Amino acid sequence: MDIGGKRRSDNFEDRGASSGGGGGGGIGIRLLSTVARRFGVKGMLVGGVILGGVYLFAPSSIKQSLLGGSAGTTQTAASVCASSDKNAAACDFSRAVLASTEDTWTQQFSAGNLPDYGKNPGPYKMPTLVVFSGAVTTGGCGGATSDVGPFYCPADNKLYIDPSFYDVLEQRLKAPGDFAQAYVIAHEIGHHVQNMIGSMQLKMPGETKNQVSVRVELQADCLAGVWGHSAREDLSITDEDLSEATQAAHAIGDDALGHTDEAKFSHGSSEQRLRWFKKGFTSGDPRQCDTFAVKNYKNL
Ligand SMILES: [Zn+2]
Structure with missing residues (x-):
């Protein structure tokens, strides 16, 4: 995979602790929980994590099984991207991938090449990617700490990623590499x-x-694959x-993350994903990604 010379997206926010990000981004966990208690942020409180209708990359069990004690450390760097060479590279890489997804989905939306859920989504609206470190507040989904992994908040159309998740991917999930x-x-x-075409709802x-939830997550995996297909040549995949x-x-x-009871699956089995x-x-x-068209859940 080669991002050299490719466009970097500006729909990108670096939520370092003192950058504020307009909404107090990067504040500490203890403060976040206090704020949540005081103002009654909607959502469930899971070990310092307040989530309201966010869409995670991985099942929430990831935090017990994989992140262990390293999660949730509060950092105070003014800029996440400038805090280390490694983070700078992760930010740059993320902006290049984001730009590529913008091209893919702008084109797919204008061609009307989408599963139909009775909603005209109009032209593609580009979401913002927020990088944070430790903890973050969203615009409508409450606050979260890094231990939930990357997530999307439909209320503010933003994706949230702590670049330290890439280490988790490599070291704990044994899934290294830039394409991962x-x-x-x-x-x-x-x-x-999904938020735009109406399948999320x-x-x-x-x-x-x-x-x-499994239907939603498997569709997101398929849509990620669609991006990979269209970026294959441009990014030398x-x-x-x-x-x-x-x-x-x-x-x-x-199942790979330790769930044995299928009723508790939220993202689908390894084989399904x-x-x-x-x-x-x-x-x-x-349109091949219409997991909602599969009549019987068991046939997903
Ligand atoms: Zn997801």
Whole structure:
């Protein structure tokens, strides 16, 4: 994969502690929890994490099984991107991938090449990628700490990533490589696409919340694959890159993360995540990503 000479997106926010980001970005966890208690931020409080309707990259069990004690450290750097060479590279890389997803989805939306949920989404609206360190407040989804992993907030159309997640991906999930990192961004962008086309809001009669969540997550994986397909030539994505993404998709299946009870699955099994990602990557067609058209949940 080669991002040299490619466009970098400006729909990007660096939420260092003192940069503020207009909304008190990068504040400490203790402060965040206090704020939540005082002002009654909507959502559930999970070990210092307040979440309201956000869409995660990986099942929430990721934080117990993978992040251990390293999670949730509050950092005070003024700029996340400038705090280390490694972060600078991660920020630059993220902006290049984001720009590539903008090109892909602008084109797919203008061609009307999307699953139909009875809603005309109009032209593609580009979301903002926020990088943060330790903890972050969103515009409508409450606050979160890094231990939930990357996520998308539909209320403010923003994706939130702590670059330290890339280390988790490499070291704890054994899914190294730049294309694995790109897949994380492309998956969260997939949630933004769902927000626009209306699949994120769908309810399936007779299905549990978790079952609908699996449909949403597998569709986001497939849409990430669609991006990979269309960026293949432009970003010189090789077969080796593809195996990085498939390794990542496999590592974040509910079963790979220790869930044995299917009723508790929120993101799908490793096999399902991999299969839907590949479906998007092979076809390059968003309409092939209609997980809601699969009648029986068991056939997903
Ligand atoms: Zn997700």
